[in-house]
Every structure is written in C-alpha cells, then in structure tokens.
Amino acid sequence: MSSFCELCGRRVTDGKKTVLIDGTIFNVCLPCSKRGKPYLPAAPSKKKAISTPTSKKTNTKIKMIDDTILSPEFGTLIREARMKKGLTHEQLGIQMNEKAMLLRKFEIGALKPDEILAKKLERFLGIKLYLSVEEE
Ligand SMILES: [Zn+2]
Known part of the structure; x- marks a missing residue:
C-alpha cells in the first residue's frame, strides 16, 4: 500500500x-x-466524556434563572426599605457606590436593576427583590 x-x-x-x-x-x-x-486517536473520546457534565452544568444554571424573577414591586420595595433606614437617594448611593439618579429610576420603575445591582440592593437594604417561581 x-x-x-x-x-x-x-x-x-x-x-x-x-x-x-x-x-x-x-x-x-x-x-x-x-x-x-x-495526534493521539484516544483524545476525542476523552474530550466527549468531559463535555457531558459541562452541558449538564449549563442547563442547571439556565433553570436557576428561570426559577426566579425580579419582583414587579421592586421600585416600592427599594423605596420602602431605603426610607425605613432613613437614607436619601444620595446617602444610599454613596454607601452602595452607585449613582443616586440610578436609585431614583429604580424606585419609580423607570429602570430595572440588572441581576448584579438587584443582588447588591438586596444585600444593602435587607430585602428580597427576586421571587422564586416554582411551578411544581
Ligand atoms: Zn512530508
């Protein structure tokens, strides 16, 4: 040959x-x-074995996002928690290292906080902005 x-x-x-x-x-x-x-012919099958748990992990992550939604009342929740602490938008903004204008917009519902900011607000104000949606 x-x-x-x-x-x-x-x-x-x-x-x-x-x-x-x-x-x-x-x-x-x-x-x-x-x-x-x-080139080692054994390499592809080894790679395939690794890819299976990776895709499983991705599915779990997506499911977690689907299970929680931002509360439609997020503006009220933020305002009430802030006022309970006796803080102005400016004071809370300084504490959180965020712009007071941003906090105002959240409170009137003009802007939705992204996941990172919502979690930060939850932590600073001791509130829950995410609701779990459990259909089971
Ligand atoms: Zn050659």
Whole structure:
C-alpha cells in the first residue's frame, strides 16, 4: 500500500505519521511529522466524556434563572426599605457606590436593576427583590 505525505507530497515508504498542525490532522512523512504535534486517536473520546457534565452544568444554571424573577414591586420595595433606614437617594448611593439618579429610576420603575445591582440592593437594604417561581 503506497501513500503520500499530505504536507510535502513525497511518497512515504518508512511508515506514515499522523500529526496535528494548527488543529488539523495530517498524514505525513517522518521529516514532516516534526512540524506538528503527535495526534493521539484516544483524545476525542476523552474530550466527549468531559463535555457531558459541562452541558449538564449549563442547563442547571439556565433553570436557576428561570426559577426566579425580579419582583414587579421592586421600585416600592427599594423605596420602602431605603426610607425605613432613613437614607436619601444620595446617602444610599454613596454607601452602595452607585449613582443616586440610578436609585431614583429604580424606585419609580423607570429602570430595572440588572441581576448584579438587584443582588447588591438586596444585600444593602435587607430585602428580597427576586421571587422564586416554582411551578411544581
Ligand atoms: Zn512530508
């Protein structure tokens, strides 16, 4: 069985080598094989085994997001908690290192806090802005 090197085109007589060059598999002659990494056929099945728990982890994360929603009352919740603490928008803004204008917008419902900010508000004000939606 005669074969040719996929890199230099030379006829390979002394055993073909399978190597990886820039992620592509080449069947090459011995001198050309030094230009790539040795290709191990066992690698893909190993990779597949790793990818399964990874995708499972992703599903769990998505499910968690689906299970909680931002309370439609978030503006009222923020305002009431802030007033209970006797803080102005400015004072709370300084404490949280956020703009007072942003807090005002949340309270009137003109702006929805993103997940990071909502969690920060929950922590600073001791309130729950996320509701769990459990359909089971
Ligand atoms: Zn070659």
